[in-house]
Amino acid sequence: MKKVYVDNGSTSFPKAPGVSDTIKDFLDNVGCNVGRGGYEASYDVAKEVFVTRKLLCDLFNFNNPRNVIFTPGITYSLNMILQGFLRGGDHVITTSMEHNGLMRPLHQLTSTGVSYDVAGCNPNGSLDPEEVEKLIKPNTKAVVMIHASNVCGTILPIDDIGEICKNHGIKFIVDSAQTAGVLSIDMTNIDALAFTAHKGLLATQGLGGFIIKNDFADMLVPVITGGTGSASHEIDQPNFLPDKFESGTMNIPAIIGLKKSLEYIKSMGVKAIYEKEMLLTERFLSNVSEIEGVEIVGKKDTLNRIAVVSLNFQNKDNAEVSAKLDSDFGIMTRCGLHCSPTSHKTLGTYPYGTVRFSFGHFNTLDEVEYIIKGIRACI
Secondary structure, eight states: OOOEEOBTTTSOSSOOTTHHHHHHHHHHHTOOOSSSOOSHHHHHHHHHHHHHHHHHHHHTTOOOGGGEEEESOHHHHHHHHHHHHOOTTOEEEEETTOOHHHHHHHHHGGGGTOEEEEEOOOTTSOOOHHHHHTTOOTTEEEEEEESBOTTTOBBOOHHHHHHHHHHHTOEEEEEOTTTBTTBOOOOTTOSEEEEESSSTTOOOSSOEEEEEOHHHHHHOOOSSOSOOSSOTTOSSOOOSTTGGGOOSOOOHHHHHHHHHHHHHHHHHOHHHHHHHHHHHHHHHHHHHTTSTTEEEESOSSSTTBOSEEEEEETTSOHHHHHHHHHHHHOEEOEEEOTTOHHHHHHHTOTTTOEEEEEOOTTOOHHHHHHHHHHHHHHO
């Protein structure tokens, strides 16, 4: 049976060319740590890690590779930023389109006296920046928000929100899980950008990080402390970057793999990758809109969106349709609430959720046509 993967919103597949070979070569022929060995191989790996930081800076228009912090994933990154920064009495603004990777740590902080307000988004997932600005209070410390919805694909106006934060002297934290490597992102008005390696950056699971400006980094208390391979004569955590936030052994094989995928993205160009994904999305939307009994959730066109599309099958159980697409056609989707109940409440699809089709750089128009045929057969 033909297999078609359209769950790239969860994790990209396949990965960028050469990623797995690069990781295997490192494990088979190098294998050492960074900062834990006084020999040439260790120094060479340190250079590779630094180049990876530099490539991430190039991607996000930032100029200091030492401010790139690696973590086990974007959820860890958001936790480290929020828990390291916020204190009792602080106020935060977020949006109604957030993933639980952000909402749960933010909500947990209310037990410490942190408060937050949610800027309501429109039923198509879009956000009026004024909805954020009107929630600002004297004790507002930050706006923290997703760049694009993992449920319906709508892009949120982070450039406008960044300007608002700058004008009010509050920090701006962005979750780029669905957009890094797909959309052009500029760090100019962003104080901390959290990223993950395994989605649009086309690398592996188990690696993420954040890029943080110096003044903001000075305000954060490290949540995880320990060995860094530096300042080993002291029991105080180093206060310089990236060591301040990088305790323990890093996932070096994944970082080496990320370097390879970033090189691929650079060679292709983010704009070309986005245009390819929009071509697939436009074909999918135009065809599925003609199928009776299928509702496109959120935006119905390709304006201000990424290649994540949610469908609601009005006369069928969404879970049954998703299962049938897999069992009968080998089409791999995701069904449910997608770790984002607030998004589904905004979109009007709570509690039953949707069937999500998230296209990636390596999908084809032929696969889109095959998916449309599969949907027609399932309803």
